Amino acid sequence: MSWLYLGAAVVFEVVVAISAGNAKGFARPGWTIATLVSGAIATYFLSLALLTFDVGVGYAIWTSAAGVGIVVLGALFFGQKLTLNKVLGILLVIGGVVGLQLSGAA
Numbered sequence: 001m002s003w004l005y006l007g008a009a010v011v012f013e014v015v016v017a018i019s020a021g022n023a024k025g026f027a028r029p030g031w032t033i034a035t036l037v038s039g040a041i042a043t044y045f046l047s048l049a050l051l052t053f054d055v056g057v058g059y060a061i062w063t064s065a066a067g068v069g070i071v072v073l074g075a076l077f078f079g080q081k082l083t084l085n086k087v088l089g090i091l092l093v094i095g096g097v098v099g100l101q102l103s104g105a106a
Helices: 002-023 029-049 055-077 084-102
Strands: none
Touching: 002 029, 002 055, 029 055, 055 084
16 A cells, blocks of 8 residues: 555655646746645655655655656656656666665565
8 A cells, every 4th residue: 555655645746846837936826736735745645655665765766756757747748858868867766766675675
């Protein structure tokens, strides 16, 4: 169940990033509310996941997976370039997350 909680936390963290980008420095109230609410939900699910995961490992997986998701969605839907360096970075992040999981921490 902790993986489901962590997955939900990642999804809502991606929503935080997209909403914050559209909030334009919190000048747009709807996007600002979406940022704050999704941030609270992401933190709630992360806290549930951390009942099982080591804090450092769970947090690292959460931020890494969300970061990769944001880069990929940016390339797919927001016209951001997916360069070779970004792809290599994503592969390094995935390798690090796999390494953390193989450490037996969760």
